[in-house]
Amino acid sequence: MALRGNLDDFNIVNILQMIKLEGKTGRLTLAEAEEVVKITFDKGFIIYAEGASNKDESRLENVLLTNNLVEHNSWREIQKEHEDKLKPYWELLSKKIHSKLLLELINRQVIDTVYFALRWTKGSYEFTPIKSLKYNKKMMAQMDVDGLLIEGCTIADEWPRIAATLPPFSTFVIKNIIGEDEADESLNVKANESGSGDFGASLEYDILSARGITLNGREMAVLNVVGTGKTLKEIMDAARQRHFESLEAMLSLFRMGILKPATKKAVGAGNLDKKKYFAQLAITAALLAVVVAGFAWRAKSWPENFRAQKEGITRVKHIQALDGLKNIENGLKIYQSLEGRAPESLDDLVESGILKQSELIDPWNNRYQLVFKKKKFALFSTGHDSFLSTDNVYLPPPLA
Structure with a gap:
């Protein structure tokens, strides 16, 4: 030779x-x-x-730090x-x-x-x-x-x-198990700072099991390291198995819809959920409107000023109520994924540990309402006046 x-x-x-x-x-x-x-x-x-x-070096760093x-x-x-x-x-x-x-x-x-x-x-x-x-x-x-x-x-x-059947290895992917909730830190109960950890101990794994989905060892090795998202290359480097084993596992997870491409999210302090972040911005904006209305006494009479402040506070509580309804909506999705059915009442979400009792109370100190009619239901807050329906805050039915 x-x-x-x-x-x-x-x-x-x-x-x-x-x-x-x-x-x-x-x-x-x-x-x-x-x-x-x-x-x-x-x-x-x-x-x-x-x-x-x-x-x-990149491969070594990925596997050491991710795990x-x-x-x-x-x-x-x-x-x-x-x-x-x-x-x-x-x-x-x-x-x-x-x-x-x-x-x-x-x-x-x-x-x-x-x-x-x-x-x-x-x-x-x-x-x-x-x-x-x-x-x-x-x-x-x-x-x-x-x-x-x-x-x-x-x-x-x-x-x-x-x-050839997978996206480019530079593609950023996330888990697609319970949608918008996957960035919630509570879903990876044994995770490290990167959000990776023992997938078998996570709520997401329980949800897949409840759906009758069985994962093999290679697929579990991939899901252990995905965390809040990685590129395909990073996943192959981080998973504690050979590259080809991860390649096959990722193809399988894509076909099952458990992985999906996504836009890489910037990691901020506390990993704030994007929806909560925008809700906070909206509340802040509404509060500023209240403050502006409060200083408008030079241009308006006191009755007008008081009415403006009251309307501003109502807007703030309305936004807070919507945020609370969305939180309950997410809880309903998780409950249905785990139990295979809708809850009989909101108390079922508390008993199952998905929500706290305090999360069932709206900004006016009343309980949020879940009303069933045939196969559909409505989720709403009764608003300031619990006897009138004109001030109710509704959320469209989250489940088909």
């Missing part, structure tokens, strides 16, 4: 098989434009593989030491994480990198022999080339087909 050449003349499968047959020790480097892959061999066995440094395997500050310290002292990440991580986890991460990088190389059809290759190869045999296990080729070649054929 020539020590260097082009993949047009000698494909990657033949190169790997030849290195194994000849029992070579050294490093195979593949290069094409900005892409690079380096595969290290010991007597024909693959012991390590790496890609472009920025991609490997809360290291603290954010700790990762920044590792990065700095890596840059300042040129120490390998694996050496630095060995002081921060358990050896079993370290072995898992190394093994995953090696296999994914080799499988990535098997999709190459263009580029150059160069094999550099190494006479005295020293490495940590406990952390870098020998892998048989033929074993990797059997699975890797199948994946190389399947990857383009599956990738």
